[in-house]
Amino acid sequence: MESLYILIPIALLFILTAGSLLFWAVSDGQFDDLENAASSILFEEPAASIPSPQEGANSDLQPSPGAPET
Numbered sequence: 001m002e003s004l005y006i007l008i009p010i011a012l013l014f015i016l017t018a019g020s021l022l023f024w025a026v027s028d029g030q031f032d033d034l035e036n037a038a039s040s041i042l043f044e045e046p047a048a049s050i051p052s053p054q055e056g057a058n059s060d061l062q063p064s065p066g067a068p069e070t
Contacts, residue, residue: 025031
């Protein structure tokens with residue numbers, strides 16, 4: 001019975017915190033546009049922004065003098 005004196009205020013504090021976070025998210029506009037964010041992952045980025053393997057950052061590196069040739 002004594003544990004309820006601790007658990008009930010903790011539960012009420014948890015509910016109050018969760019409710020205030022929910023109301024903050026709604027008032028801040030987090031739930032305004034649910035469709036575009038969900039469907040944006042389905043579309044690819046334009047091909048111009050993705051570098052080809054030949055244009056990679058490591059293409060200008062020379063092998064070290066002691067490295068075996070491939």
